[in-house]
Amino acid sequence: MSSPSSSPPHDDAEGEGSGGRSLSYGEAEYWDARYVEEGGAPYDWYQRYDALRPFVRRFAPPASRLLMIGCGSALMSEDMVTDGYVEIVNIDISSIVIEMMRKKYFNIPQLQYLRMDVRDMSMFPDESFDCAIDKGTLDSLMCGVDAPLSAAQMVLEVDRLIKPGGVFILITYGDPSVRVPHLNQPGCNWKIVLYILPRPSFTGKIRRHVLDPVPLTEKGRLPDGFVPEDPDSHYVYVCEKMQGLTGAGSPTVERQGEE
Template identity: 35%
Template sequence: MPELIRRIKPSTAMENQNSNPETNSVGPPSALTYLDPHYWDERFSSEEHYEWFKDYSHFQHLIKSNIKTSSSVLELGCGNSQLCEELYKDGIVDITCIDLSSVAVEKMQSRLLSKGYKEIKVVQADMLDLPFDSESFDVVIEKGTMDVLFVDAGDPWNPRPETVSKVVATLDGVHRVLKPDGIFISITFGQPHFRRPLFNDPKFTWSMEYNTFGDGFHYFFYILRKGKRCNEEKEDEKCSDPSISLYQDELEGEDYLFRTRIDDDED
């Protein structure tokens, strides 16, 4: 497996300011610590719950608009998030979660069983090499997990080839395991001008649209619909971006440094 990919997340100097009472964060000394697999095993050993990019209540309306209760769902990088539990409470019971950390997987399995959520499956797996048959899921969802691939990307306008290769490998796997009319949902800080060139690689048949959520600062909720790609000549008409505001100051928890990392890289 690529040595850099193991539950890496954007970092911040503000981690200890998270007010979630269920959180016992093991804050790293620097962003590069997120590239160390041992950090994540250690963190998940002591931390019970942490939510990246807002909790479910902030984008629940978008989930309900795009996922049917009958859908089979794959969550990439579950960590110790409550996303799968919230989906389950909303009636979506065919859920498979993966994470590369064995500690995260074991603790998630125990937590779900203790709450009686026996239908949710949790599997140790690499998002770069998904161990599932083609066309297995109606929905693939990730919340902050793909942002891991950009921690060491360099120039965000021209990311390192190694970064692009990993992102495309992840998207290849997602596209493969989605059913012909399946959707990929990506919840991220990544702005459209950075994500669009990757999502719109010619090998993929999905369309791309997005919504934003958050009070002030915007988080992005991308929806990629397999088999629905716009024709190039109609791209401007049917795939235009909504108007958004990008430069507010609603920043919290470990989201902070990823928001400011572009400026830091230029120093």
């Protein structure tokens, strides 16, 4: 979604559109203008594939059919094909970057690029993907107009598209207090397991292995007194779609003291 000089989305992120109108990270016009300016230079939000590979390989085998949400100009899908993944459908709200990526990867049949709004993916049938991955798109929607509604629309669409037993891997700067409520939409039935990754530039000592889940309370919050070593860590939510419904407002989370 951005160039190497860009900062992550934040609540007041905006640019200027035609006629001087302010645009937010949640709008297609904002991204179209940026990609034209940047010329499609490759950039991965938050983390590169090498850092995320342990999670992706554990929860989505290479034979999985994957949906890459808000692909932008990232190299992640290319890196995953190199790692053996056979079918990755990449979507983005920007028609500019989708056309750029189609031209760039025209000779890689494992990659498909479609212009699409994650809030309405009706061209895909129900339960048509084994895994969906997002790093930054939900965060961008949270910067836009009607953010809670946009977040709900996105999560419900992702839930619709994932097969039972499949996973939604969300990489975000949002801690559980501000992300679990959005994941826990009425009608969804996720088993949510949280992991924490330090920023690539972090040089401090990390006590836990990256694949050690972070226990959550019954309400889906971090335990009292838990502070990540890197205060600007990225949160990785692995949301497994369970059979049936547990009822609105009742996510299944990896609780403190559980394996």
